[in-house]
Amino acid sequence: MSGTPDEHGTLYVVGIGPGLPDHMTKQAKDVIETVDCVIASNLYQEFLREDGTLPPEDAVDEDGVAVREDGSEQEIVRSSMGRQIELAREAFERVRAGGDVAHVSGGDPSVYGKSDLIFKMAEEEDATDVPIEVVPGMTAALGGAANVGAPLCNDFCTVSLSDKWRGWDEIEEKLRAAAISDFVIVLYNCWRNYERAVEIVREERTDDAYVAIVNDAGREDAGRNGESQFITTLGEAADHDDKVSGMGTSLIIGNHETETWSNDDRTYLVTPRGGRDVDDF
Template structure:
């Protein structure tokens, strides 16, 4: 990262405008699915931003309850909605910096939470690349898929847990495998993201260090109802680590998370359905 002196000099050169005339670049986590799962802060930022950058899918979600107006509506004509795609992230970040310098508030939408495999790191990388130290940046948190999926399942994350992405775009498989093995040995409940890649391989590594009969679950499109990528809509399947791969048809792709319990995780059943529960450990009712 640049030195404080370099940053100061860059900020002075960046624009003749008074910093008080700047807008703010918000990286907004909208939760795992539909607008009902958003924080009020996220909803307010998206509704009032001068420019909203969001993929087609997220635009559709945000229009469901009026967080964004209908595509053909005259409501909020002063608000511009820009389509985000994977191939335009760098270009859109640079455009956002200029909009903020021109006094606009920009909401850059990220699914889940921006800090959990989301878009916050890109914004900071681009700010460093372009020496955009003058641009105000605020991260607006959201509910990540691990938490949204856990809510569907009951209480699987009530003790220590970790998330591991199976995407090899920035990390090689050797590093992913090392993390999986360490997590399994350490007793963490593990939540796998990006299960469209090598999930069976990942499950195989976990099975080498953890018993096949520990509870596990496959969650699709948590919080999205019938609006997600999975043709069956929002689903969760309770199984065991040893049998996860037997439910291959339930692993739907980008919207899928796989939860793998530890030796304390149990399947708890009431009159309605099965739940996964990982106790906090060493406590009973009297301890409360």
């Protein structure tokens, strides 16, 4: 392999977690603050302006260029679902011209995020000369788990309920296998078919298994519907559709060992690691 030309920049696929400053890594913040071009949706741009990671909106001219406090110029490009292919091609060309580009993804870019699109587009466009670095971020499974306690301390898996790119038969097969295998299951994209998913898991698990419904983990009041968490059971989870508020909702379905623990503050969800006792530590 001949290596990347010296004059090329780098394409960063950056996960910003929920998007607010406290839950974004220093690496993600540093990259976004120093690249020549940031590609991000309006919502993520809004989050990134919370602490000055991006310049304020009134500092961006009609061409999308902002002058940062250190005097450097940075172009800010709005992304949307309908422009992903176009923007990937544009990012490749910017890198070839010597620019560093941050393509922003919520959560972690490799957990139902932007990473796979960038690599598939690089393959499609024969962009083997474009350096790509993935900057990890906190995904909803981890943020949601932290909000409700320690439900992921044993084996767990994530399943997306979106049937946009795969059929429901495949989703059902994975759900059933996860339920039978006694994984703690984290459901993403719960605005689609979440009641259907719950009913499938109920066929393989007892109705008293614990479930946490978590909205906008780590976003406080800045998300679409506000941060919240609610603990219920598998048998009653489908009855709480008023708690499932859209794309920011995740369900954490406990296994046979998942239990609740309460202190004077609130009730937590805990999955012991293999049923260890305190003495085992």
